[in-house]
Amino acid sequence: MDDQSPPATDASAIDYAWRRLLAAGETAQDSEILSLFETEPGRAERLSVTAAGLFIDLSKQPWSLDDLVTALVLAQMAGVEPAREALFAGAIVNASEARPALHMALRAPAGADFKAAGVAVSGEVEATRAKMAAFARAVRSGELKGATGKAFRAIVHIGIGGSDLGPRLIWEALKPLEPTIELRFAANVDPAELAQALAGLDPAETLVVVVSKSFTTQETLANGEAARAWLRAALGPASDAHLVAVSAAPDKAQAFGVPAEQVFAFWDWVGGRYSIWSAVGLSCAVALGFEVFERLLAGAAAMDDHFRTAPLEANAPVLLALAHVFNRNALGRPIRAVVPYSQRLRLFPAFLQQLEMESNGKSVTADGRPVSQLTAASVFGDAGTNGQHAFFQLLHQGTDVVPVDILAVREATDGDPAAQKKLLANAIAQAEALLVGRPAAEVRAELEAKGLPAAEIAALTPQRTFEGNRPSSFLVLERLDPERLGALIALHEHKVFVEGVLWGINSFDQWGVELGKSLASRVLGELEGGTAGHHDPSTAALIARLKA
Numbered sequence: 001m002d003d004q005s006p007p008a009t010d011a012s013a014i015d016y017a018w019r020r021l022l023a024a025g026e027t028a029q030d031s032e033i034l035s036l037f038e039t040e041p042g043r044a045e046r047l048s049v050t051a052a053g054l055f056i057d058l059s060k061q062p063w064s065l066d067d068l069v070t071a072l073v074l075a076q077m078a079g080v081e082p083a084r085e086a087l088f089a090g091a092i093v094n095a096s097e098a099r100p101a102l103h104m105a106l107r108a109p110a111g112a113d114f115k116a117a118g119v120a121v122s123g124e125v126e127a128t129r130a131k132m133a134a135f136a137r138a139v140r141s142g143e144l145k146g147a148t149g150k151a152f153r154a155i156v157h158i159g160i161g162g163s164d165l166g167p168r169l170i171w172e173a174l175k176p177l178e179p180t181i182e183l184r185f186a187a188n189v190d191p192a193e194l195a196q197a198l199a200g201l202d203p204a205e206t207l208v209v210v211v212s213k214s215f216t217t218q219e220t221l222a223n224g225e226a227a228r229a230w231l232r233a234a235l236g237p238a239s240d241a242h243l244v245a246v247s248a249a250p251d252k253a254q255a256f257g258v259p260a261e262q263v264f265a266f267w268d269w270v271g272g273r274y275s276i277w278s279a280v281g282l283s284c285a286v287a288l289g290f291e292v293f294e295r296l297l298a299g300a301a302a303m304d305d306h307f308r309t310a311p312l313e314a315n316a317p318v319l320l321a322l323a324h325v326f327n328r329n330a331l332g333r334p335i336r337a338v339v340p341y342s343q344r345l346r347l348f349p350a351f352l353q354q355l356e357m358e359s360n361g362k363s364v365t366a367d368g369r370p371v372s373q374l375t376a377a378s379v380f381g382d383a384g385t386n387g388q389h390a391f392f393q394l395l396h397q398g399t400d401v402v403p404v405d406i407l408a409v410r411e412a413t414d415g416d417p418a419a420q421k422k423l424l425a426n427a428i429a430q431a432e433a434l435l436v437g438r439p440a441a442e443v444r445a446e447l448e449a450k451g452l453p454a455a456e457i458a459a460l461t462p463q464r465t466f467e468g469n470r471p472s473s474f475l476v477l478e479r480l481d482p483e484r485l486g487a488l489i490a491l492h493e494h495k496v497f498v499e500g501v502l503w504g505i506n507s508f509d510q511w512g513v514e515l516g517k518s519l520a521s522r523v524l525g526e527l528e529g530g531t532a533g534h535h536d537p538s539t540a541a542l543i544a545r546l547k548a
C-alpha cells in the first residue's frame with residue numbers, strides 16, 4: 001500500500017454491504033431486544049468485549065448476532081482494516097487539509113517510530129514530552145518562580161474547543177481533592193468566564209497558559225490579551241515570565257510575548273480535538289504531576305495497541321462504532337445520550353460532542369460527493385444520577401427512541417464506598433428499565449393490589465407503562481484512574497475514525513465551523529460602528545437592534 005494515500009475500496013461491495021445492513025434494520029425495527037436473549041444463548045458474552053482495562057457490554061443493543069455479522073461484513077468491505085493501517089502509517093487521511101492524523105504517536109512509549117507522511121516524528125514528540133516533564137517538575141517543586149520570586153500556585157488555562165474540552169475533562173476527572181496547584185479554565189469570549197477564572201488569584205503566583213493550535217482563534221486571543229493585561233497591571237513587564245503558550249504556530253506565540261523557552265510546540269498532524277496527548281495537556285501535566293499525565297498516555301497507548309491488532313469481531317472501537325452505526329443508519333436514530341455514572345466524568349458528554357459532531361458531522365465524502373448514508377448522530381448527556389431527574393423521562397417514555405451509552409466506575413474515587421454502590425445500582429437499574437420496561441398488565445396488577453377504583457386504574461395504567469426495548473451500551477471502568485481515562489478517550493477517538501471510514505468521510509477536518517467565524521468578524525465590525533454590510537433582512541434587523 002502507498003502510505004501517502006488512503007486505501008482504495010470496492011464501491012459496489014460497500015453498497016451491497018450497506019443494503020444488507022439497512023435490511024437488517026428493517027427486521028430489527030419490529031423485534032424485541034429482550035427476546036434475543038432467549039433465541040441467542042451466550043448473547044451477553046458474545047456481545048461483550050474487554051480492552052485496555054475497559055469492559056463494554058453491547059448485548060442490550062438492538063442487533064441480533066446475525067446483524068453483528070452483517071455489520072462486520074460492512075466494516076470489512078468498507079476497508080476498516082486497511083484504513084486503520086493507513087492511519088497508523090501516517091498516511092494523509094485528512095485529505096482536505098493534506099495531513100495525516102497521528103495522535104497515536106503522541107502517546108506511544110519511548111522508542112516508537114511513527115512517521116507522518118513519511119517524515120519521522122517520534123523523536124520530536126519525545127523531546128517535547130521531556131520539555132513538558134522538566135517544566136512540570138520545575139513548577140511543582142517551586143524551582144521555577146514568578147516575577148516576584150514566589151512559586152506558582154495556580155494556572156489559568158486559556159483555549160477553546162479541542163484546546164479546552166480535553167484538558168477540562170481530565171482535570172475534572174483526576175484532580176486531587178485538595179490540589180497543590182489550582183487549575184482554572186477560560187474558553188468563552190464572554191468576559192465573564194475569564195473574570196471568574198481570575199477571581200481571587202494572586203497574579204504573582206499564577207501562570208497563564210494560552211493554548212491554540214492556530215494561535216489565531218478570536219476567543220483565545222481575546223482572553224489571552226486580557227489575562228496578559230491582568231498580569232502586566234500587577235507585575236509590570238517582568239510578568240511575561242508568567243506566560244506559557246502551546247501552539248502549532250510557535251512564532252505567533254512568541255510574537256504574543258511568550259518567552260521562547262515557555263512555548264511548547266505541537267504539529268499540524270495533530271487535530272485539535274485529538275490533541276490532549278500533546279503539550280495541549282501541559283496544564284494538566286503540571287497541575288496533576290507529569291507521572292499522572294504519562295499514565296494517561298499509557299492507557300491510550302494500550303487502547304491503540306488493541307485497536308491496531310485485535311480482529312474486527314473482537315475489537316472494542318470497531319464494535320462500539322458498529323453498534324452506534326446500527327442505531328444511526330439501520331434504525332435511523334438521530335440522537336444518542338451519553339450518561340457517565342461518575343460526577344468526575346460529567347464533562348465527558350461535552351468532550352464527545354466535539355469529538356463526534358465536529359469529526360463526523362459531514363454531508364460529503366472525503367472525495368467531495370454527497371454521502372450515501374446518514375452521518376453522525378447528535379450527542380448529549382450529563383452525569384447520572386443527575387440526568388435521571390432531568391431528561392430520562394424522555395428516554396423511557398418519549399416518542400423517539402434514544403440509544404444510551406451508560407458509563408459506570410466500579411470503585412469509588414472519593415467519599416463513601418456505600419454511596420458508590422447506590423450510584424452503580426442506579427446505572428444498572430436504568431439499563432434494565434430501558435430494556436425491559438414495565439408492561440401494562442404488571443402496572444394494572446399493582447394498582448389492583450393497592451385497591452384503587454377501576455376508573456383510576458384505567459386512567460393511570462397507560463401513564464405508568466414503560467414500553468421498554470430501548471437500547472443501551474454499558475461501559476465499566478474498574479476505577480477512574482489515568483490509564484482507564486486515557487483508554488476511554490482513545491476508545492472513542494478510534495470509534496469515531498471507524499464510523500468515518502464506514503461513511504466514507506474525512507473525520508479530521510472541520511470546514512463547517514469556518515463560515516460562522518468569518519461572519520462574526522464582519523458583524524463585529526458593524527456592531528463597533530463600521531458601515532453596514534449586506535445581510536439577509538432578518539440579520540440586518542437584528543444587527544440594527546443590538547447596535548442601538
Ligand code: F6P
Nearest residue numbers: 161162163212213214217272513
Ligand atoms: O471550532 C473549530 C476549531 O478549529 C476546533 O477544531 C479547534 O479545536 C478550536 O477551533 C480551537 O482552535 P485553536 O486550537 O486553533 O485555537
